[in-house]
Amino acid sequence: MKRIRKIVNFRNRALLCLLALLLLVPSVAAWSASADPNPVPAERLKQGERIYRNGILPSGQHVKVKGDPAARGTTFSCASCHLRSGIGALEENVFTPPITVNRLFQPRQIFFKANYPVTQLRPAYTDATLLAAIRDGKDPAGREFNNVMPRYDLSDADAKILLDYLKNLSVNYSPGVTSNTLKFATVITEDVPQEERDAMLGVLNQYIAIKNSQSRAFGSRMNSRGRLMAENMLGSRDLTVRQLSLSTWVLKGAPETWRAQLEELYRKEPVFALIGGISHRDWTPVHRFSEDNGLPCLFPLTDFPAITDSDWYTLYLSKGYYQEGEGAARYLNGEEVAKEPKVVQLVRSSNRGRALAAGFQKTWSELGHPVPVTVNIAAGERLDRALLDKVLAREKPAVLLVWDDATALGALDSLASRKERPRVFLSGRYLGKGLWSIKEELRGFTYLTYPFSFSPYQPKIGMGRVSVQGDSKTALRQGEVPLKDRVETVQALTRGMVELVTTALMDMRDNYYRDAFLDVLGAMMDQYYPLYGRVGFGASQRYAARGCYITQLGKGADPQLIKKNGWEQ
Template sequence: MKGLGKTLILLSAVAACLSLLIVCDATATSASPALSQQQKLKLGERIYREGILPNGEPLMAFVKGDLPVPGTAFTCISCHLRGGIGSIEGGVYTPPTNGKTLYQPLKKIHKGVEIKYGEDPFRRPAYTDETLAEVLRTGTDPVGKILDDVMPRYLLEDEDAPLLIAYLKSLSSEFSPGVTDTTLHFATIISEDANPADTEAMVSGIEKFITDKNGMANNYRNVRTPRDRMMAKAMSTSKELELRKLTLSRWILKGAPETWRRQLEEYNRREPAFALLGGLVNGDWQPIHQFTEENGIPCIFPNTDFPVISDTDWYTLYISKGFYQEGEAVARFLNSKEELLQDTRIIQIVRASREGRALSAGFEETWKTMSHNPPLTISLAKEEQLSDAMVSKLTAKEEPLIILVWDGPDSGRILTALANGKNKPTMVFASSSYLGKNLMTLPEQVRDFTYLSYPYRLPQDKVIDPMMGKAINFQVGDNRVAQQTYALVLTLNMAVMEIKGNYYRDHFLDAIGMSMDRVVPLYERLSFGPGQRYASKGCYIVQLAGGENPQLVKRSDWVTH
């Protein structure tokens, strides 16, 4: 019966293929005439990205010849990526699927050089709508070559194939805004009341990178001897950048945040940017995040401790989750201490501030996913002080107690009251970032039970090159924005090189998502993967050693999310 089932499945696939050949003249028009072109593209996009058909059912596919699987598990985007330019991973080459490539002959290339001799210099002719539907269904290309089994065979009905094909034709078909014949244009967003020192640290770092890259491209254009040209090419980001220089403009936001959207739209209309680099505003980043999502503009590493936390948004890449990530790390650390959690009360004291709310949200939302009961929450208004009587009441019961103090620089007063109370808590957690400069001055009497979330590389730790096994010395400076800009420049340099002249915004983000881990002075590790939006995914749990000039002592490995 198993053999018969496989035979029936294969016969169904063959029948679908034959039905396509019979109605091939109608493939371009088989979609409902009631649908607009935009609606058709959205339906095709859903098939490509999610593996979901217009009727809401999963697209069915076959892998390894005859193994049926839902297309949601083998979506086009999972291999060919969002921009459709393809990838190379684990030695497997995934070719482009954008119409600009598919509807042109595929040239023969040997060691990077195009082969122009012989009767047929092409590996395959340009696809047509019919041959493209054929290869999607049967894995057979226009010259009869059978594609690798890695490529699924999809059961596309006659009314669905044209929708996917129409989307592939539109995918990465024209260079994105911000690209001209002579320039690749970037912008950075700054509010007029942003810290001047931080603004200078960020802008000078980005502008130096752009100046250096433009200088390398000029050298490549101007050298004369083959040897010098080879050296200049090695120093330049890519041959394609000979034709274009990098430029940067500043989008200065003025006034209240509710007016920023109108200003951003005007900047985007007058001088569209291929991508936004960094960014620094005195306020919430959310309005800018929303603008980039709705306009499809990549934004790389804005300087904010309050990023938008989302599993679905695409266009903003944050260097971390900020304060939210510290709360998240405390939840993960406590979850690993199963012996402490039995019959233990957890209380969180939350200051009514952006920092306090973000720390609390990171802890609570992560804690909930681990099937724990929510902590008891005590909220403190902006100027409210936690009285000694309230502290005594919190610790009155003689049972193990864990307290999370999501408060700012004055947290030391609460911690001291807890230390002097009748029943000292088992563990108290606080945020090193929220404590700020008061971190290193916590009273000696609270250090034995106080644990701190610390989202950076420890100051005393050396930075080791993972390839060479040697310490790396960075000349970046102590300014945190300067160090984050250094991470931005490393990421940007790699991405500009890897897109190889394919100036499509989604492909730019795909290139970053496929990049190698980065070693930087500020963070323990920066890494991306396809679809990931946060580069630094970890946090240490530390304690403060004794003495007037204490060091931070690790009490955990790099706790990751």
């Protein structure tokens, strides 16, 4: 089920694009009404967090729901509806209100022109009425909640632990929010060529400059009528005047030294989030730094993300090369086979080869198949016909996965003359332009992973929205494949990231907490994104594009790349 937070409608989002993708932030004022002047011990807060997020009591038992003994608190946890940050949501016309203290411990009122209270919908909560709401489903005025709201069977001790946590949930704004600035950083590793760094930073810095210029205009020269219109359209009075800053964190040396560099950079300048970023090496050290510090890291440009099902703070566009291995495994699994096919992987000892092999092996095993035979090819070793013949004679595979670059194609030519030959799977990205040189006599039994949209790829250099059409095409010619110009690709992907981040910050309104930032991203409807077409978001989804096409080359001197399946997920 898709949770949709309908705060900014399509008309407002169109205005957002016309305003050059404004990125907007609230004041830093923090409020803690009704909070105990004595700080809650850290262990007690952790216990409350487990109840709120996971529905698990300090005893290790699951929270019980009144009237439904079979229901588990893990299914009906507070966070499943009110979200991790407590900012609430709208799902299928069911409104889940915010439960942060600046909302709970204030009367809920309807205002005229955003300033003058007209009527009170409910009084402010107290400790006693909040416990009654959790247990009995009644607000401070005694009105019954919708039956969607569970009534929790909590002891006095456990209920008070949860109450202490709620009083500390999203109380103080996150680091990186000052009185007039929201601070971001982007991470670049030194292996990235200068032209790619410039491509990403050019888009980000232009974006920051436009936003800050307009903030100054809103704050000084705009008349009150124009400012009110901007405030109403953008969702918050403070959003119109907040400044942004962007720091560039360049990591040098071996990846095992990156963590210490990041910690020092963060100590000197705490930021609200990491946006973008680019590396051709394993992103895992940056990922772990973000998770351990509770620091959002949004859509870094990396082919080697950390692969995890449990982390929260890092969002990726895809799983990179790993995802292509997954796609090959799912495609093979979906075919009707009389018996279990023997699968052999020839794996180049490189980041790309290892990621492809890992994605295939893990997914293939999870689908109930035997572990494939893996033959490693050393970094300086060439896959030639002698090595290939040796592997084929020894293993006699039905399926041969060759996770190598275009230098392997020469050895594969010999397969055309064999009466019994395996089906061959290659990575379209790893081959690069070499995929177009696959000989015609090989194309009938050679399959290529392809993790991008089949829509025409036409990035624009300006700040406007990148136009991406539907993905209805079944074939692409060489000139339509987005594997040629890395600089244009980086620019387009960065502009797409900027728009998503901007929309999320608007949807946050005044809830400028890091968890809220990720909550609203997870509640977005599917979006179109350069290269990847339609991408989806969800509360626990860390990879926006999750599929991969399996393709083949058509016939002729100017072949088409033809889909053989749907978007495998």
